[in-house]
Amino acid sequence: MHRRPSSRRRGLLPSGATASLATVATVVMALCAAGSASAGPTRLTSTATTVAPATVAPATVVPAAAGIVGSIRPERLYDSRTDTPLNPGEDRSVCDNTPSVPNDAAALVVNLTAVSPTAAGYLTASALSDDAPPVVSTLNFTPGTTTSNLAIVPLGLVGCIQVHNGSTGKTHVLVDVQGYLSAGPATVNGSTQTIYPSRILDTRTKRVAIPAHSSLDVQVAGAGGLPPTNVAAAWLNLTVTGNARAGYLTAYPTGTTQPLAANLNFGAGETRAAGTLAKVGLNGRVTVYNGSSAPAHLVVDAQGFVRSGSGASALAGVTPVAPTRLVDTRTSEPVAPGTPLTVGLNSATRPTNSAAAVVAVTATDATAPGYLRVSSSQVGDNSTSMVNFVPGRATTNLVVARTIQDLVIANGSSQAVHVVVDVVGWVNPERAISGTVTSTQGAPLNKSPVYGSTGTSPLLAYSGADGRYSASLPPSATSTLVCAGSPIVNSMPTYDYASDCYGSWSNPDRVTLRLGESATGVDVALQPAGVLRGTATDTSGGKLTSGQVWIYRLDTTRIFRTTISDGTWFLRGVPAGQNYLSLAGPGSALATPFGLAREWYPDVQPGPITTAALMRDAGAEALDVTAGATTTTDLVAEPLARLSGTLSNPDGTPVTAQTGIRLRRPNGSVWVDSSSSVESPATWARFAHPGATTACAYRRLAEPQVCWKGNVPPDEATPITLAPGEDRTGIAITLP
Secondary structure (H helix, E strand, C coil): CCCCCEEECCCCCCCCCCCCHHHHHHHHHHHCCCCCCCCCCCCCCCCCCCCCCCCCCCCCEEECCCEEEEEEEEEEEEEHHHCECCCCCCCEEEEEECCEEEEEEEEEEEEEEEEEEECEEEEEEEECCCCCCCCEEEECEECCCEEEEEEEEECCCEEEEEEEEEECEEEEEEEEEEEEEECCCCCCCCCCCEEEEEEEEEEEHHCCCCCHHHHHEEEEECCCCCCCCCEEEEEEEEEECCCCCCEEEEECCCCCCCCCCCCCCCCCCCCEHHHEEEEEEEHHHHHHECCCCCCCEEEEEEEEEEECCCCCCCCCEEEEEEEEEEEEECCCCCEECCCEEEECCCCCHHHHHCCEEECCCCCCCCCCCCCEEEEEECCCCCCCCCECCCCCCCEEEEEEECCCEEEEEECCCCCCCCEEEEEEECCCCCCEEEEEEEEEECCECCCCCCEEEECCCCCEECCCCEEEEEEEEECCCCCCCCCCCCCCCCCCECCCEEEEEECCEEECEEEEECCCCCEEEEEEEEEEEEEEEEEECCCCCCECEEEEEEEEEEEEHHHEEEEEEEEHHHHHHHECCEEEEEEEEEEECCCCCCEECEECCCCCCCCCCCHHHHHHHHHCCCCEEEEHHHHEEEECCCCCCEEEEECCCCCCCCCCCEEEEEECCCCCCEEEEEEECCCCCEEEEEECCCCEEEEECCCCCCCCCEECCEEEHHCCCCCCCCCCCCCEEEEEEECC
């Protein structure tokens, strides 16, 4: 391979030589993922050494806040159908053994289901203790039905909850876990704290029901053990009773416009409960609207609250919103069995990279009994039912649905059913990173894209004018590599700097974070860069139709690659300084039996393991790249030749064990590999560069080599001069 180097200021690239930001992101993350090192959970350090003048300090992990929500794919914790039903008045303990819930969790987010009760009644879920269950209901049911409701239940003695059957009959019980709360008091914006379940309103004690199509303001802050201030929302259980006609309840912040949404649907004469996340409004109150044509009594039980405060909402905390309708299939087609409904979560209220949606899901206009399952489009269906329904009655349940993109709702009935979904809150992003993007000289870089190995959307953020960036991570990203690219101008990369990673490109440090943690000081320093380009031909002047140009550096194990197209090649964002070139896999229309030679510049036969140091020591010459300039190099590929011969033992028998072959050129470059010699007599064949080459063999790498001609040591070997395309045979070597 030959070249004719020259330098000039960077000009226009060849036609078709542009790269979109998406392409850059793909390349950045593909190369960044090639080498990684894990970092500890509390301190992140860089282990790579470079020649860059800037020193990047290690990042630091900021601990998680208390009272955050870990959303999980729903898992069944308990099913009494594999045991015995709960007897009237029985308290049954259910201990957490869910693999996705950590041992230090303070509470569970559970979906509680009563199956086939023999009499009307209620269930109460609470922390396992030596005390009597609290005087509240979690779930109300009627005989022969299957009824579900969501609750946040503190974990009590030995990590268990208890379920009380407040019925005169028996009932089976299912407990499905949708998430958990971390331990500790809620002290920051967005964190959740459970309280001892308490009743904050029962209109039956005042004998004044909510009139038809009317509303009632419920004092939440300061009631039933909830603090009087700094309450953003409350986890409530709403129960309707004493109603003569069917209808629905809508809970929303006092002082705001009533939304088009429903938190609870009920039938005539039915006592029914539904959990909700209710954002508080004016004076710490929540307004409840009775959407029935008859009065209805309301019972409100509090299970916990979401704290409000200054500053950003906590990672994995909760952002409550006024109920907002996401979908209502009654305006289109019902959800048929076997045809899941995809619900887009593109609400303007959703935080970027939200981990879960808190949604009220309603099944209505059913013609056959069944259930709904709610899952993430990235995960697929799950094994637990969320909403159980029967014909002639609308049924609503609250779901904390972990999701990355959309929700998928599957109909587990034999007939179609209409579905309504209202969002009442979001679980915040679970992890975040921040840092700066600078040059290796310490200058801040503006509008540099920052990427992470976080799935389908690797772009995390852009740096600001001060070089700083911050980004949340998608829910699936418990750890990530962090890399940055050259600044963007007019929607295109400038390539004035070479992309690099936190730690180093060759050995990037993986940022590993637990739920609710963030890492600060995840800094990336970029080296100034230039452009390499040129032509690629064979010795007859024909354009190369295939092949790549690989570029190596002494200061990193990172390899820059570009593909040859129609006899030309170019590569942008090459770090300034010394670079070593390798031509790999060249091809052209040149009529040779063995193709073209892969080699290092200039005319150096490559070894099996390539580094810049090996290339330098073998006689390769470095090519200087100037920052902000284009360096042109024209490459010429030579036709390969071939050497072949035999291997024998001293007694003349063929060698049958694995044997090494070493080809050496006068400039010091060596090709070493192994050959399994199983033919009789044992034969070997290797492609070689034109010119002088010595051929040697050895039984094991540490044993002496013998070479052609005359089975002599390497320093006495006779070179074999090969012409381009020559097939030289008869190279016989006898091993000692």
